[in-house]
Amino acid sequence: MRLRFVEIDEIKPGMVLAKELTDSFERVVTKTNMRIRNGLLEQMKVLGFAGAYLEDDISDGIYIGDPIPKSMRLQAVHSLKEFNVDNAIFMANKIVKYLRLNDRISMDSLDLRTYDEYVVRHSVNVCIYSVLLGAKLGLSMKILEDLAGAAMLHDVGNFYLDHRLVYSQRPFNSKEYEMIKEHVFLGVENLQINFAVNEKMLEAIAQHHENEDGSGYPEGLSSEDICDIAKILHIVDVYDALMTKKPYRKAYRSDEAMNYLIEQKGILFDADYVDAFAELIPFYYRGMKVKLSDGTEGCVDMNYEENFRRPRVRFSKYKTYRLNDDPACAHIFIVPPGPVETLTYLSPEESKAKERRRAEEKRLEEEARVDKTDWEHLLLVDDMVSIRKIFEEMVKEDYRLTSVNSGESALAYLEEHQDDLPDLVIMDIHMPGMDGFETTRVIREQISDDLPILFFSESAGEEIIQRCYECGGTDFVQKPFKSIFLMNKIEKLLVQSIREKEKNNK
Numbered sequence: 001m002r003l004r005f006v007e008i009d010e011i012k013p014g015m016v017l018a019k020e021l022t023d024s025f026e027r028v029v030t031k032t033n034m035r036i037r038n039g040l041l042e043q044m045k046v047l048g049f050a051g052a053y054l055e056d057d058i059s060d061g062i063y064i065g066d067p068i069p070k071s072m073r074l075q076a077v078h079s080l081k082e083f084n085v086d087n088a089i090f091m092a093n094k095i096v097k098y099l100r101l102n103d104r105i106s107m108d109s110l111d112l113r114t115y116d117e118y119v120v121r122h123s124v125n126v127c128i129y130s131v132l133l134g135a136k137l138g139l140s141m142k143i144l145e146d147l148a149g150a151a152m153l154h155d156v157g158n159f160y161l162d163h164r165l166v167y168s169q170r171p172f173n174s175k176e177y178e179m180i181k182e183h184v185f186l187g188v189e190n191l192q193i194n195f196a197v198n199e200k201m202l203e204a205i206a207q208h209h210e211n212e213d214g215s216g217y218p219e220g221l222s223s224e225d226i227c228d229i230a231k232i233l234h235i236v237d238v239y240d241a242l243m244t245k246k247p248y249r250k251a252y253r254s255d256e257a258m259n260y261l262i263e264q265k266g267i268l269f270d271a272d273y274v275d276a277f278a279e280l281i282p283f284y285y286r287g288m289k290v291k292l293s294d295g296t297e298g299c300v301d302m303n304y305e306e307n308f309r310r311p312r313v314r315f316s317k318y319k320t321y322r323l324n325d326d327p328a329c330a331h332i333f334i335v336p337p338g339p340v341e342t343l344t345y346l347s348p349e350e351s352k353a354k355e356r357r358r359a360e361e362k363r364l365e366e367e368a369r370v371d372k373t374d375w376e377h378l379l380l381v382d383d384m385v386s387i388r389k390i391f392e393e394m395v396k397e398d399y400r401l402t403s404v405n406s407g408e409s410a411l412a413y414l415e416e417h418q419d420d421l422p423d424l425v426i427m428d429i430h431m432p433g434m435d436g437f438e439t440t441r442v443i444r445e446q447i448s449d450d451l452p453i454l455f456f457s458e459s460a461g462e463e464i465i466q467r468c469y470e471c472g473g474t475d476f477v478q479k480p481f482k483s484i485f486l487m488n489k490i491e492k493l494l495v496q497s498i499r500e501k502e503k504n505n506k
């Protein structure tokens with residue numbers, strides 16, 4: 001097969017397609033061997049293809065494979081499109097098994113699809129890259145399955161946002177960006193009610209936009225507080241997103257996307273994981289057109305695993321430059337392309353509208369600043385960021401909330417606020433350090449014997465519930481919880497506690 005990847009702007013009428021182009025559902029948009037005419041080229045641009053594999057003489061014999069079978073990709077895409085969470089996780093596990101059983105996986109092909117179903121297609125790509133990176137990092141099969149499940153579902157929050165916003169034809173303004181950020185919370189909120197989605201997956205989904213230096217969202221967590229699965233997702237998520245052509249910018253070339261990750265090592269991304277990724281994924285895909293520093297042009301026809309930066313480049317049908325191992329090529333390098341063009345300006349009308357919106361936002365913020373000092377006060381003790389975030393959203397309209405991430409912090413807080421104890425404590429059981437049982441025991445011995453403590457945990461056996469009461473807990477609720485159920489329980493305990501206090505005062 002003679003094929004070479006050509007970026008969309010360089011494709012000319014008359015060239016011949018060497019590999020079919022499909023949409024996200026594997027429906028063929030153009031067939032192999034089709035001669036490109038003006039109409040087709042326009043259509044390819046409208047549909048958002050970053051480029052195409054074309055026939056030419058230089059690339060004779062270069063074969064481009066896919067990392068997973070088409071049918072598997074299609075089933076995964078469908079499970080997400082139908083938002084069938086159980087099926088998506090089932091497919092994620094299938095992808096893990098497939099990639100673990102096949103040691104020679106082809107990572108030499110670009111995923112060329114239309115932009116129409118970007119979120120689902122991107123999620124499957126993130127799943128594939130994540131599993132490969134996780135396996136390279138030596139993660140266990142169980143963790144790989146959690147990673148793959150989280151990867152498949154990491155962006156489902158976008159399904160709850162306006163389609164026109166997610167598929168915007170221009171860069172987001174600040175308000176739109178704030179709305180887009182909501183996809184993290186929406187994803188966690190809607191997935192946490194599903195038993196197939198475990199805590200590890202939820203935590204990773206909640207943290208997949210957090211940066212190493214604390215500049216990410218939604219929590220602004222720093223490196224030590226971000227879980228490993230989220231760190232992996234963050235790297236491959238950005239990598240795949242950069243290589244997607246957006247209506248307002250070209251797709252990054254694979255080497256540009258990889259170099260971006262490397263530039264942002266330790267700032268946005270975990271440095272060791274980026275290094276591992278750069279040893280796993282070729283900088284230049286086979287069939288990719290490159291310019292060399294001596295002025296010749298050619299296409300990449302082979303990668304050397306020991307150095308993905310210096311592949312073998314073919315510049316005529318039979319002649320190659322072996323950049324990695326031929327001493328005669330030691331001084332030759334691949335010339336980086338120019339900077340990726342992005343549309344970052346706003347028209348004067350848009351700027352004025354943006355200013356107006358900012359002023360309105362500020363006014364609404366001022367209005368929303370309500371004095372909560374008289375509200376009933378809850379103390380949440382849970383090590384999971386995602387749970388704390390969900391909880392915060394759930395109670396913010398009705399209660400004043402303080403949340404801490406460990407039993408030790410809860411005790412320190414209560415000791416410091418002996419004179420103004422919260423009205424109710426909501427206690428997780430399994431936490432690193434002091435668990436919920438131990439923390440409750442110390443609260444009962446040293447702080448208060450009537451402060452209501454509501455346990456909540458995914459473990460709900462009879463023995464666990466009994467231990468909750470034995471150590472001094474007031475009530476128990478099982479995770480994942482329905483918000484209405486938990487809110488009713490909180491209300492019930494608060495009313496009960498007020499009545500008891502009134503009784504004791506009489």
Ligand SMILES: [Fe+2]
Pocket residue numbers: 154155183208209
């Ligand atoms: Fe995301």
